[in-house]
Amino acid sequence: MSVTVDHGDEIPLRCHRIEVRIRKLSQLFDSLEPSPFLAKDLDPDAEQYIVESAKEVAARLPLALTIHLSEPPDSPSEARDAGEAIREHFARQSGYADLRLRRLIRRGWISLAIGVAFLSAVLSAAAFLAPWTESSTAAGIAREGLFICGWVAMWRPLEIFLFDWWPILGERRLYDRLRHMPVRLLHPEP
Numbered sequence: 001m002s003v004t005v006d007h008g009d010e011i012p013l014r015c016h017r018i019e020v021r022i023r024k025l026s027q028l029f030d031s032l033e034p035s036p037f038l039a040k041d042l043d044p045d046a047e048q049y050i051v052e053s054a055k056e057v058a059a060r061l062p063l064a065l066t067i068h069l070s071e072p073p074d075s076p077s078e079a080r081d082a083g084e085a086i087r088e089h090f091a092r093q094s095g096y097a098d099l100r101l102r103r104l105i106r107r108g109w110i111s112l113a114i115g116v117a118f119l120s121a122v123l124s125a126a127a128f129l130a131p132w133t134e135s136s137t138a139a140g141i142a143r144e145g146l147f148i149c150g151w152v153a154m155w156r157p158l159e160i161f162l163f164d165w166w167p168i169l170g171e172r173r174l175y176d177r178l179r180h181m182p183v184r185l186l187h188p189e190p
Helices: 045-054 076-132 137-152 154-179
Strands: 005-010 016-022 063-069 183-188
Touching: 005 076, 016 045, 016 076, 045 154, 063 076, 076 137, 076 154
Parallel strands: 016 063, 063 183
Antiparallel strands: 005 183
């Protein structure tokens, strides 16, 4: 009969457990990543599985990760540091999402400044054409075209400030939840 050895954090009773079953701990991390163990990225498939599993759970329910290994870890330090390496990975992902959000907001402000300047110029040109719109159909069409172009220039800033930032913020919040989750490692005795 084999004895199960566990390493890692205590798992609270009221939490959603994400269960991962792999042969060796090294399968969880990107094999091409040259960084030291604590700075390694997760394997893209493993990360996707953990993230998608976490998305299925209500945001108010704490998360925990249990990793079932069919072979013992290569070293005791690897088993001891696995949870920290996983949390560190998600902390980096949270930082990247935060950076994307800040860049998007900065792009939104720049787009808004350009859009408002263009809209002002177009509305001024349309006002200039106003006296001729009664006598000339072409001037009326040009004036209406200027109005449309001016408001179309505002499309991107409005899209950024109304819609584009929400998904990135949600992603960052999810990564923050994952970076704080306890990680438990279960494996057979060596």
